[in-house]
Amino acid sequence: GENVEQHPSTLSVQEGDSAVIKCTYSDSASNYFPWYKQELGKRPQLIIDIRSNVGEKKDQRIAVTLNKTAKHFSLHITETQPEDSAVYFCAASRDTGRRALTFGSGTRLQVQP
Amino acid sequence: DSGVTQTPKHLITATGQRVTLRCSPRSGDLSVYWYQQSLDQGLQFLIQYYNGEERAKGNILERFSAQQFPDLHSELNLSSLELGDSALYFCASSVGPVKETQYFGPGTRLLVL
Numbered sequence: 001g002e003n004v005e006q007h008p009s010t011l012s013v014q015e016g017d018s019a020v021i022k023c024t025y026s027d028s029a030s031n032y033f034p035w036y037k038q039e040l041g042k043r044p045q046l047i048i049d050i051r052s053n054v055g056e057k058k059d060q061r062i063a064v065t066l067n068k069t070a071k072h073f074s075l076h077i078t079e080t081q082p083e084d085s086a087v088y089f090c091a092a093s094r095d096t097g098r099r100a101l102t103f104g105s106g107t108r109l110q111v112q113p
Numbered sequence: 114d115s116g117v118t119q120t121p122k123h124l125i126t127a128t129g130q131r132v133t134l135r136c137s138p139r140s141g142d143l144s145v146y147w148y149q150q151s152l153d154q155g156l157q158f159l160i161q162y163y164n165g166e167e168r169a170k171g172n173i174l175e176r177f178s179a180q181q182f183p184d185l186h187s188e189l190n191l192s193s194l195e196l197g198d199s200a201l202y203f204c205a206s207s208v209g210p211v212k213e214t215q216y217f218g219p220g221t222r223l224l225v226l
Contacts, residue, residue, distance in 0.1 A: 034214065043115065043203065043217040044156065089156060100146060100169045101215060103156040 002027040004092050006104025013080050014112050021107045023090035024072040030092040033066060033073045038087045080111045116140065117206050117218035125224045131192040134221045138185055138206030145187040146215060147179055150201040162187055163209065194225045
């Protein structure tokens with residue numbers, strides 16, 4: 001089955017700096033890669049996703065890049081703000097077979113004001 | 114608000130008991146997913162239903178079962194509860210098995226004493 005590894009497990013940055021979270025996946029058939037943000041005690045919320053037919057997607061301060069050859073994808077947050085502090089989860093899934101999302105273990109991002 | 118509802122919000126029970134968690138998907142979504150999130154842990158996929166049929170199974174214990182009803186709401190039944198079952202249980206929904214964008218409900222926090 002799919003295995004998703006996520007690094008780092010914790011990340012502390014100064015307000016205004018950039019943050020990068022990386023994930024690798026094992027199933028070469030995976031073609032959908034969402035990122036979720038979870039604040040303490042709240043539900044995971046989708047912040048951006050990418051499908052395997054594109055290499056990069058941006059939405060304001062957030063971008064995701066995908067390297068299918070190397071089987072890794074990354075989340076980039078620029079100009080970080082204290083409200084970006086949360087746990088971020090990457091995930092991967094495929095259109096055939098077991099379609100459910102496999103999540104990474106999460107990255108706790110702390111943005112220091 | 115994602116449009117996914119879950120009840121109850123909190124549940125406190127004793128070891129050996131049985132509980133039922135309920136989820137109503139977003140209007141128009143046919144797929145329902147259940148996840149377990151233990152303290153400081155990632156999201157563990159339990160089971161997926163699509164239009165009333167079981168679609169995929171993850172790390173779901175034999176003591177746990179689920180079903181999706183004709184009106185598309187879903188219930189997760191947890192029996193012979195153990196202390197280690199204490200966790201946040203999330204339900205998520207998506208349009209179908211191919212479009213994998215999942216929207217999470219607020220979760221049910223289960224405490225087994």
